[in-house]
Amino acid sequence: MTDMQKKAAQLDSGEDSSAKFDGSLQEQPLPAKVLKLLFERLDISVQMGALIQACEQADKSLTDAAPAKRFSFIAHTLKLQGVQAAQLRWSRFDQRRLPALIFYQGKWQLIEQGSDGQLTLTDDAGECRDFSEEVLEEAIVLWLRTPPKQEQSSIFSLKGNIAARLVFTEMFKTRRWLVDIIIATVIINFLAVATSIFAMQVYDRVVPTLAYATLTTLVTGMFIVLSLDWLLKTVRARTLDSVSCAVDKAVSQQVFDHVTHLQLDSRPRSLGTLAAQVGGLDSVRQFFSSGVVFALVDMPFALFFIAIIAIIGGHIGWVYLALLPVAAILGWITQKRLRRLLKAQMMRSNERQGLLVDVIQGAESIRASNANWRFSTQWQEITTTISRYNIRQKAISNFATVTTGSLSTAAYVCAIVVGVGQIEAGNLTMGALIACSILGGRVIAPVSQGIQYLSQWQSVSQALDMVNQVLLLDSERHADQNLLLPEQAPDSVALDAVSFSYPESPVRQLKIDTLTFKAGERVVLLGAIGSGKSTLLKVLAGLYRPSEGRVRLGDADLWEIDPNIVSDHVSYLPQNVHLFKGTLRSNLALSGAVSDSHLLQISKELGIERIVADSPMGMDLAISEGGEGLSGGQKQLVGLGRVFLAQPKIWLLDEPTASLDNESEQQILAAISAHVKADDILIISTHKPALAARLASRVIIMQRGEILADGKPETVLPKIMQRNTPAATKPSGLRTPKSFNQDVIKKESNNVI
Numbered sequence: 001m002t003d004m005q006k007k008a009a010q011l012d013s014g015e016d017s018s019a020k021f022d023g024s025l026q027e028q029p030l031p032a033k034v035l036k037l038l039f040e041r042l043d044i045s046v047q048m049g050a051l052i053q054a055c056e057q058a059d060k061s062l063t064d065a066a067p068a069k070r071f072s073f074i075a076h077t078l079k080l081q082g083v084q085a086a087q088l089r090w091s092r093f094d095q096r097r098l099p100a101l102i103f104y105q106g107k108w109q110l111i112e113q114g115s116d117g118q119l120t121l122t123d124d125a126g127e128c129r130d131f132s133e134e135v136l137e138e139a140i141v142l143w144l145r146t147p148p149k150q151e152q153s154s155i156f157s158l159k160g161n162i163a164a165r166l167v168f169t170e171m172f173k174t175r176r177w178l179v180d181i182i183i184a185t186v187i188i189n190f191l192a193v194a195t196s197i198f199a200m201q202v203y204d205r206v207v208p209t210l211a212y213a214t215l216t217t218l219v220t221g222m223f224i225v226l227s228l229d230w231l232l233k234t235v236r237a238r239t240l241d242s243v244s245c246a247v248d249k250a251v252s253q254q255v256f257d258h259v260t261h262l263q264l265d266s267r268p269r270s271l272g273t274l275a276a277q278v279g280g281l282d283s284v285r286q287f288f289s290s291g292v293v294f295a296l297v298d299m300p301f302a303l304f305f306i307a308i309i310a311i312i313g314g315h316i317g318w319v320y321l322a323l324l325p326v327a328a329i330l331g332w333i334t335q336k337r338l339r340r341l342l343k344a345q346m347m348r349s350n351e352r353q354g355l356l357v358d359v360i361q362g363a364e365s366i367r368a369s370n371a372n373w374r375f376s377t378q379w380q381e382i383t384t385t386i387s388r389y390n391i392r393q394k395a396i397s398n399f400a401t402v403t404t405g406s407l408s409t410a411a412y413v414c415a416i417v418v419g420v421g422q423i424e425a426g427n428l429t430m431g432a433l434i435a436c437s438i439l440g441g442r443v444i445a446p447v448s449q450g451i452q453y454l455s456q457w458q459s460v461s462q463a464l465d466m467v468n469q470v471l472l473l474d475s476e477r478h479a480d481q482n483l484l485l486p487e488q489a490p491d492s493v494a495l496d497a498v499s500f501s502y503p504e505s506p507v508r509q510l511k512i513d514t515l516t517f518k519a520g521e522r523v524v525l526l527g528a529i530g531s532g533k534s535t536l537l538k539v540l541a542g543l544y545r546p547s548e549g550r551v552r553l554g555d556a557d558l559w560e561i562d563p564n565i566v567s568d569h570v571s572y573l574p575q576n577v578h579l580f581k582g583t584l585r586s587n588l589a590l591s592g593a594v595s596d597s598h599l600l601q602i603s604k605e606l607g608i609e610r611i612v613a614d615s616p617m618g619m620d621l622a623i624s625e626g627g628e629g630l631s632g633g634q635k636q637l638v639g640l641g642r643v644f645l646a647q648p649k650i651w652l653l654d655e656p657t658a659s660l661d662n663e664s665e666q667q668i669l670a671a672i673s674a675h676v677k678a679d680d681i682l683i684i685s686t687h688k689p690a691l692a693a694r695l696a697s698r699v700i701i702m703q704r705g706e707i708l709a710d711g712k713p714e715t716v717l718p719k720i721m722q723r724n725t726p727a728a729t730k731p732s733g734l735r736t737p738k739s740f741n742q743d744v745i746k747k748e749s750n751n752v753i
């Protein structure tokens with residue numbers, strides 16, 4: 001076994017990575033110069049002098065501390081709010097989170113990734129070197145989590161259709177590409193005149209006299225023109241492609257960020273429909289990367305070509321000029337008819353997407369209830385409507401295309417007829433007439449393309465409308481909000497005159513005048529199903545904003561605190577734990593940096609190691625989309641693992657042992673006792689009264705979103721038992737009278753943690 005392998009084995013065996021990896025690691029100071037480089041990359045402004053002093057102080061005060069601890073000291077000395085460090089092995093590090101510091105070849109260096117994916121290391125002497133990922137495998141990374149930048153969501157200051165504005169703002173952020181495209185288009189259109197002049201010269205000069213020398217000169221000229229035309233068109237298309245890719249990247253990222261920060265209660269009920277709405281961005285990208293920009297830039301040249309036709313062919317110019325208003329009227333009518341139709345069609349398509357997602361997710365329930373026919377009928381009904389819209393939309397588009405084609409041919413015929421008259425009058429040569437018909441083609445092309453693009457634009461504008469609806473949904477924090485970054489961990493969480501209703505629900509699901517949870521309290525929420533226990537926990541976790549009233553975390557309003565800080569202190573275990581595509585490890589360490597040793601220790605204590613015991617992949621056990629591959633109880637363990645790894649100050653656990661067997665439940669309760677610190681706040685919702693008796697220092701009984709009783713278990717539980725007779729007021733959790741006699745309560749409540 002090599003030294004490296006030994007170190008890897010130590011890490012995998014759960015020993016503290018910082019302590020065991022390379023004896024020199026914790027003695028190694030964090031060099032101020034490298035830290036400064038990292039701060040610069042992360043837009044954190046720090047005076048070099050102050051940084052050097054802070055680093056020296058850290059070296060003096062912490063002789064044997066892990067790098068993350070050293071950094072915390074430095075950050076504290078420099079009063080850097082919200083900047084936290086995590087330390088982990090490179091092989092476990094998500095590279096998208098670069099830049100970071102890496103301990104490699106016995107020293108700390110800055111590691112970053114270029115746009116081409118190349119990793120670069122910069123040491124404190126400022127020397128940069130490229131490295132391949134393989135050699136870094138066992139190195140230790142120190143990664144800094146910084147508070148989110150608030151100006152990112154400035155798009156939401158845009159007025160009107162935000163989605164459209166967003167696309168245009170991104171498109172015209174730099175105008176250089178537009179200038180390039182306009183210049184290229186102007187040259188391409190001038191070159192097009194050369195083709196008609198070539199034809200004119202050939203018919204008028206070469207054909208009558210068979211002047212081959214002239215023909216050779218003309219052909220050489222045409223060859224040069226064609227090459228230039230090819231080159232310009234290729235460059236123009238590439239430029240537009242790269243612009244539309246950049247716009248797509250920026251816009252889709254902003255929309256995605258908005259979706260991930262949506263205020264949960266403003267989310268539409270059908271998530272499939274929401275996904276389809278966002279997916280509409282694709283058609284926007286395709287539209288802008290198609291020839292629409294060229295068609296737009298080409299449009300004014302229709303007038304230029306008409307002018308040339310008028311110069312060469314006199315009255316023939318009028319024929320093409322007459323074509324323009326007719327085409328414009330046709331385009332306007334088509335657009336108007338398409339708009340409503342496309343809107344209805346798109347809404348139905350989104351609905352169909354929503355249904356599909358629902359059916360795929362609920363496949364087991366559908367089979368078990370033999371409800372296929374119901375969804376099949378619904379699918380058929382929506383598809384029939386979409387097909388009907390589709391047929392009507394195609395008919396309108398085809399009408400526009402065919403009519404434009406016929407109009408163009410009619411214009412061509414008219415131009416020839418007028419041309420013949422001109423030839424008869426001696427005003428026009430044969431070659432000039434041919435040149436005019438070639439130029440006529442250049443007038444017709446952008447006009448008919450324009451009408452086609454108008455139809456496409458209607459679908460794009462509907463897609464932008466849909467995306468706009470998503471962007472208009474409330475975000476969890478406002479873009480211009482000056483978020484609080486409290487340094488102290490909160491010592492309480494409280495509700496003041498809170499009322500809450502889920503969106504589109506006429507019922508108030510929570511109504512609480514005042515409720516405070518103080519440091520050290522172990523609270524158990526009891527109540528019948530639907531009495532509002534989960535809703536209370538979600539409001540306390542800051543997942544849902546109360547419709548009225550305030551949630552206070554310590555002294556501050558929870559909704560005014562940076563969400564990163566909130567999630568540092570508050571952890572919530574939902575009733576239904578959602579797992580994501582990836583591995584067991586990535587699902588446990590969902591929030592990012594977690595050291596291997598911590599992960600392994602928690603897995604052991606919660607019994608998660610039993611999941612991995614049967615898998616040859618260990619922690620890299622694959623999890624598919626939606627968490628397929630684990631049982632209900634196993635999912636719950638993973639959810640608990642996430643909370644334990646977060647080590648919060650406020651633990652909000654929604655029925656933490658509902659899907660667990662007795663043995664696992666005991667293991668979880670023991671882990672809770674071991675990990676919830678004396679001054680942490682623990683709030684558990686449960687239907688198991690024995691759990692209340694065992695864990696609680698305070699019991700709250702909920703009914704219809706209100707507090708029915710609140711006090712010590714030995715006072716509240718017996719009262720509830722007395723009220724137990726009328727079925728209507730009996731919380732469903734209190735169904736085991738045996739486990740509820742006062743002796744048990746007294747005995748169990750001695751065990752509170």
Ligand SMILES: Nc1ncnc2c1ncn2[C@@H]1O[C@H](COP(=O)(O)OP(=O)(O)OP(=O)(O)O)[C@@H](O)[C@H]1O
Pocket residue numbers: 502503505509527528529530531532533534535536575
């Ligand atoms: N997403 C939602 N949209 C609308 N109403 C909801 C939503 N979630 C819950 N509700 C309603 O809010 C009320 C309280 O639900 P909640 O989940 O908080 O109850 P609970 O006490 O946790 O129930 P249980 O013990 O079954 O978990 C119920 O009437 C429920 O119908």
